[in-house]
Amino acid sequence: MAPSLTKDAPGNTGGKTFFGHPRGLATLFMTEMWERFSFYGLRALLVVYLVAGGPDAGEGGAGHQGGGLAMDLATATAIYSVYNAMVYLLTMPGGWFGDRLWGPRKTVTVGAGIIMLGHLTLAVPGEPTFFVGLALVATGSGLLKANISKMVGDLYNGPDDPRRDGGFTVFYMGINAGSFFAPFAIGTVGQTVNWHLGFGMAAVGMGLGLIQFLIGSRHLDPKSSQVPSPLSAQEKAGVLRKALLWLVVAVVFYGVVVATGTFTLNWAMIPLTVLGLLIPLGMLVRIKRDKDLTRAEQGRMTGYIWFFAAAAIFWMIYDQGASTVQAFGDAKTTTQILGWHFPSTWFQSINPLFIMLLAPVFAALWLALNRRGKEPSTTVKFAFSLVVMGLSFFVFVVPMGMAADGAKVTPMWLVLIFLLHTVAELCLSPVGLSVTTKLAPAKYASQLMGVWFLAVTAGDSITGLLSIGGADLSTTGVVATEATLSVLAGFAIYMYRRQITSTMSEVK
Numbered sequence: 001m002a003p004s005l006t007k008d009a010p011g012n013t014g015g016k017t018f019f020g021h022p023r024g025l026a027t028l029f030m031t032e033m034w035e036r037f038s039f040y041g042l043r044a045l046l047v048v049y050l051v052a053g054g055p056d057a058g059e060g061g062a063g064h065q066g067g068g069l070a071m072d073l074a075t076a077t078a079i080y081s082v083y084n085a086m087v088y089l090l091t092m093p094g095g096w097f098g099d100r101l102w103g104p105r106k107t108v109t110v111g112a113g114i115i116m117l118g119h120l121t122l123a124v125p126g127e128p129t130f131f132v133g134l135a136l137v138a139t140g141s142g143l144l145k146a147n148i149s150k151m152v153g154d155l156y157n158g159p160d161d162p163r164r165d166g167g168f169t170v171f172y173m174g175i176n177a178g179s180f181f182a183p184f185a186i187g188t189v190g191q192t193v194n195w196h197l198g199f200g201m202a203a204v205g206m207g208l209g210l211i212q213f214l215i216g217s218r219h220l221d222p223k224s225s226q227v228p229s230p231l232s233a234q235e236k237a238g239v240l241r242k243a244l245l246w247l248v249v250a251v252v253f254y255g256v257v258v259a260t261g262t263f264t265l266n267w268a269m270i271p272l273t274v275l276g277l278l279i280p281l282g283m284l285v286r287i288k289r290d291k292d293l294t295r296a297e298q299g300r301m302t303g304y305i306w307f308f309a310a311a312a313i314f315w316m317i318y319d320q321g322a323s324t325v326q327a328f329g330d331a332k333t334t335t336q337i338l339g340w341h342f343p344s345t346w347f348q349s350i351n352p353l354f355i356m357l358l359a360p361v362f363a364a365l366w367l368a369l370n371r372r373g374k375e376p377s378t379t380v381k382f383a384f385s386l387v388v389m390g391l392s393f394f395v396f397v398v399p400m401g402m403a404a405d406g407a408k409v410t411p412m413w414l415v416l417i418f419l420l421h422t423v424a425e426l427c428l429s430p431v432g433l434s435v436t437t438k439l440a441p442a443k444y445a446s447q448l449m450g451v452w453f454l455a456v457t458a459g460d461s462i463t464g465l466l467s468i469g470g471a472d473l474s475t476t477g478v479v480a481t482e483a484t485l486s487v488l489a490g491f492a493i494y495m496y497r498r499q500i501t502s503t504m505s506e507v508k
Contacts, residue, residue: 034209041186090142111143187345276461
């Protein structure tokens with residue numbers, strides 16, 4: 001069904017509306033949909049492409065082709081994890097560019113252009129262009145992701161606008177629509193026709209998003225073009241000086257490493273994964289030790305650190321859905337239904353499909369329980385999420401054992417795993433966003449939201465370091481260990497729920 005454009009809804013400033021919301025929401029909805037289309041299309045192809053032609057490659061379903069980078073699964077998992085970690089780590093500088101230098105609208109435009117350039121670079125065969133393209137996509141995603149949600153909020157008359165929550169719900173559907181369709185389009189073409197043609201399709205998708213963003217930007221709130229806290233000339237000079245200094249240091253250091261013939265991928269991946277752990281930790285410590293915070297705010301930060309640690313464990317396992325689980329689906333499932341074969345990249349559409357089906361159910365469930373005074377606390381929801389996430393990997397151990405002798409298992413095992421991932425996600429991800437806004441000290445209201453996204457960076461950095469360190473994440477022993485860690489973390493949070501809640505002042 002096409003989006004309906006109707007005349008003004010109450011409270012609109014003029015012109016037509018998008019499902020009763022400001023018309024600018026249509027522009028942002030489509031931009032985010034196409035960005036997620038390109039992002040999740042690449043995500044579906046990434047590990048399968050990296051291992052294609054190598055020892056861990058599978059048949060991959062209908063018309064599977066070779067011609068990948070022929071890496072082992074451990075290296076592919078490390079690359080995927082580092083890439084995903086950097087996407088979320090770069091939202092911090094992305095937010096800084098929007099707040100201090102370009103304003104949200106220009107930053108989103110630049111970010112979309114860099115994403116498109118990155119996918120075009122990926123479309124050029126060769127290992128060097130692959131890594132350059134991946135770096136460009138991560139950089140552009142950080143710029144865009146940090147600013148587009150703020151522009152959605154700018155469309156409404158403050159936090160009390162009754163349409164605001166509904167607007168973000170519509171926007172969220174755009175995210176999942178792009179995520180759902182990408183593996184069917186980009187995944188199919190990339191996996192069964194030509195890898196680089198698939199990457200090129202992702203560039204076309206982001207290009208379409210950028211074009212409609214530029215055309216529809218006149219419907220956005222004027223605040224989206226403003227720089228909230230612009231840098232002074234002196235600050236700009238200082239930032240430029242520091243940036244050039246770090247660039248020179250990096251060029252000299254890696255120049256020496258390359259010149260001596262000792263450069264390997266680990267020279268790039270290890271520093272990035274270490275940064276992915278140290279930066280979130282440093283941000284939390286800096287906020288926690290700020291003497292300007294009141295005693296109540298200090299207490300709430302203590303509670304928040306528990307939630308952050310839980311989220312890092314959650315994302316460590318969840319994001320393996322596109323690496324460890326996807327590689328298993330590619331190599332060790334039948335990828336067929338009633339004799340009809342399908343590309344293994346289609347597995348990446350299962351989670352967004354379940355999100356779209358179950359998100360309204362969970363929203364209604366929490367509301368119904370709240371009316372009866374029985375809604376679980378945030379702490380209990382987090383604990384349940386970790387237990388379910390651990391359960392998903394205990395389930396994963398079963399088909400891994402069944403396929404140990406070379407046999408292939410039914411794809412329904414992956415459907416069940418992704419269903420459990422979705423249930424766990426709906427108990428943690430939206431709840432985590434909400435609790436972040438509630439627990440954030442006034443001084444760090446915006447920054448702590450950025451820190452929340454760094455939980456993804458921390459989780460993926462752990463996965464990356466494990467893979468770089470030689471841990472084979474595709475073995476039943478490691479999968480069972482991760483599952484146990486998640487379940488134990490869930491039980492620990494549940495057992496200490498009263499102590500955690502007591503640190504959070506009036507926030508429950």
